[in-house]
Amino acid sequence: MNQKMKAMKTLEMTPESEAVIRFPDCDPFHHLNNSRYLDYFLNAREDHLIHHYGFSIYQYTREYSRGWVVGMNQLAYFKPALLMETVIIQSTLLQIREKDILVEMRMLDKEKTMLKALLWSRFYHVDLASQKSVPHSEELMLFFKPLLNPLEGNPVFEERMAQLKTLSK
Numbered sequence: 001m002n003q004k005m006k007a008m009k010t011l012e013m014t015p016e017s018e019a020v021i022r023f024p025d026c027d028p029f030h031h032l033n034n035s036r037y038l039d040y041f042l043n044a045r046e047d048h049l050i051h052h053y054g055f056s057i058y059q060y061t062r063e064y065s066r067g068w069v070v071g072m073n074q075l076a077y078f079k080p081a082l083l084m085e086t087v088i089i090q091s092t093l094l095q096i097r098e099k100d101i102l103v104e105m106r107m108l109d110k111e112k113t114m115l116k117a118l119l120w121s122r123f124y125h126v127d128l129a130s131q132k133s134v135p136h137s138e139e140l141m142l143f144f145k146p147l148l149n150p151l152e153g154n155p156v157f158e159e160r161m162a163q164l165k166t167l168s169k
Contacts, residue, residue, distance in 0.1 A: 013149045015048035016090040018110070021081050031080035038073065040081075041105040041119045044089035053147070066134065068123035071100065074157045076118045078165065079109075086110045092149040099133045100124045101144065104151075106164070115164050120157050 025036040032040070049055045061067040081087050088108045095102035101123050107116040127134045136144070155163065 011146060012052045013147065014090050014092040015052040016088050017044050017047050017051075019044060019087055019089055021083055021085045021087065023083060026083045029080075030083040032082070034077065037075060037077070037081075037107065037117050037119070040087075040107065041089060041091075041117075041121075045091045045103060045105060045121075048091050053143075055143070061128065065128045067126060067128065068101070069126055070121055071124045072120075072122040074120040076157075076161045078115045078117060081107060081116045087116060088112055093144060093147045094120070094150055096136075096141065096144045096148055098135045104160070118161060118164055120160070 019040050021032050025032055027033045046057065049057060057067060088110060089105060091103055091105045093101060094104050103121050105119040108114060124133045125136050126132060
């Protein structure tokens with residue numbers, strides 16, 4: 001692994017960033033289009049990895065011919081994100097397994113008082129040449145371990161939605 005990745009900038013368990021909802025991403029009601037939520041979430045997660053942990057998934061892919069593909073998304077919409085609204089996107093690593101990881105991402109209003117959307121994404125570690133899922137290296141597992149932020153009781157997605165819905169009223 002590269003030196004930058006080894007020397008993480010900060011050990012932030014739930015990094016966050018701001019995004020502005022842009023016109024081309026909205027529907028006629030000035031709401032963020034359902035499919036565009038994924039783009040905002042994934043872009044934010046890439047930024048979180050680079051800025052908080054010094055980890056570029058693209059550099060890793062170039063160096064090791066391995067990377068991650070999305071195997072599953074679960075996305076719940078709570079309140080619409082509106083045209084030109086500034087939102088906060090948070091992400092955290094919920095689970096690490098031999099060949100995959102589970103990441104939770106949340107979109108909130110700027111004051112972080114209203115949950116807009118919740119995403120769980122399962123990313124599978126793959127070898128680019130074989131196009132098959134492969135185990136994470138010991139080095140990757142050591143890198144992920146201090147970032148692991150599991151939820152108490154290991155709820156399923158629907159239970160997590162219910163937990164967060166009560167907090168965002």
